Amino acid sequence: MRARASLTVERDPDGRSSVRELRSQSPLALVPRRGTAAGRDPAVTVHLVGSASTPLAGDDVELDVRVGPGADLVLTGVAAAVALPGTDRPSRLTVRVDVGEGASLQYLPEPTVITARADHRTLLSATMGPGARLRCRDVLVAGRSGERAGRYAGTTRVCDGSRVLLVQTQELGDAVLQGSPAHLAGRRVLGTEFLVWDADPQVASAGDWWSLTPLAHRGSLATAVGPDAVSTRRDLDAALLAHPGWAAHAVGG
């Protein structure tokens, strides 16, 4: 299936953020959170819902997200994405985000499971305006329990104005690479979280299987490698606590 989805969030004169444009197509649905809790939150929360079994080989999904100046958006997944085999073509997911001046976006999809014989490619391309804040979490699971991973290559590229902050391609599905002590050391789950959120840490922090490192120009990257998605997410959370800008935000609400 080929699908194009887009989402625009802007800041209203009263300081609250609201959805201005929302278009989605099967197999990807965008569902704004409603209810009283949503009414109290000045940020907008939109759920990403895979409305069919996705991503399936041959699927080509593009999502454009624009967060206008001063607006705040939380874009979350509701269930793990399971990359499944189908035709002989790879499945593709392209997400382009544009975070305006003083705006914020938290892009928090659920883990992606790369099942055997899947062939999944992703691209996340983000551009940030002055003073913008961005948090992107990515958790990849190399196959279901006891299963070898299919093929996966996902590239993240984040730019701040004309300056590039992070370019990174994650690759799964190559047993030699995954087994290498330089790559996943035989572990099954890889989590990364990119953060540009106020103050970056002055120095890197590291636990046994996670690290939080300040990037060369601006922003930080948390990395965790674990045996399962739960412990890997826990390690990412530990890494985020070492981030002064994020920790202040998390405590202050």
Added chain:
Amino acid sequence: MPGLASLVLADSRFPGGGHVHSGGLEEAVARGLVTGLDDLGPFLRGRLRTAGLIAASFAAAAAVLAPTRPGPTPATREPQRAPDARSDSGLPPDRWAELDGELDARTPSPAQRDASRAQGRGTLRAVRAAWPSPVLDALVAVHPRPHHPLLAGAVIGLAGDGPAEAARCIGYLAVSGPASAAVRLLGLDPFAVNATLVRLGDDLDDVVATAERAAHGPVADLPAPSAPVLDLMAQTHARQHGEHVRLFVS
């Protein structure tokens, strides 16, 4: 056939200070992830196909950029000393800044950025004496401690070798240093370690082919494969190196 520049730069006797780096192997040994020859091969192969591919690609791109001149196509690649390096060399300094920034963006670990720049700085003194060129000045103008792959690639390009030679030299260095460190850290048989290194020949050929292809395209599209555990270990190693006795800087 590789020319003199890539042979000199890949020689362990080259006075560039590369011998103080283990490329993450010391930390992998400290964690028990590499205990002998059986793990060394996979460690080196993983390193070559990730950090090695990035370094080789940027070296190849630097080798393509270094000999560029304004006007006619560079028929001769002899570095020419110009009275005013900046204007007459015709070098687009923004291209070097672009390469430097894109390589920084592919190196999320500060310990690894520092190791790359420390080796670049060490190499700079030696290559400036051997291959003086305004191209090197342009590279240093971007950052006083140029990334090692950019500097080495620029020198190889200036000396008349192409991107493939630059990629082969830097790809090889990405594993030869850790291999030699393995002999010292684990007391392994040097002949067996050397044989392990040589068995990476096909992987190195793949890296060279990918790097050379990418070197002629846009800088933004240069490969960026991550090495998650290598990144984690680089930070732990830097901390341990500061607090305890370690043999290698990285």
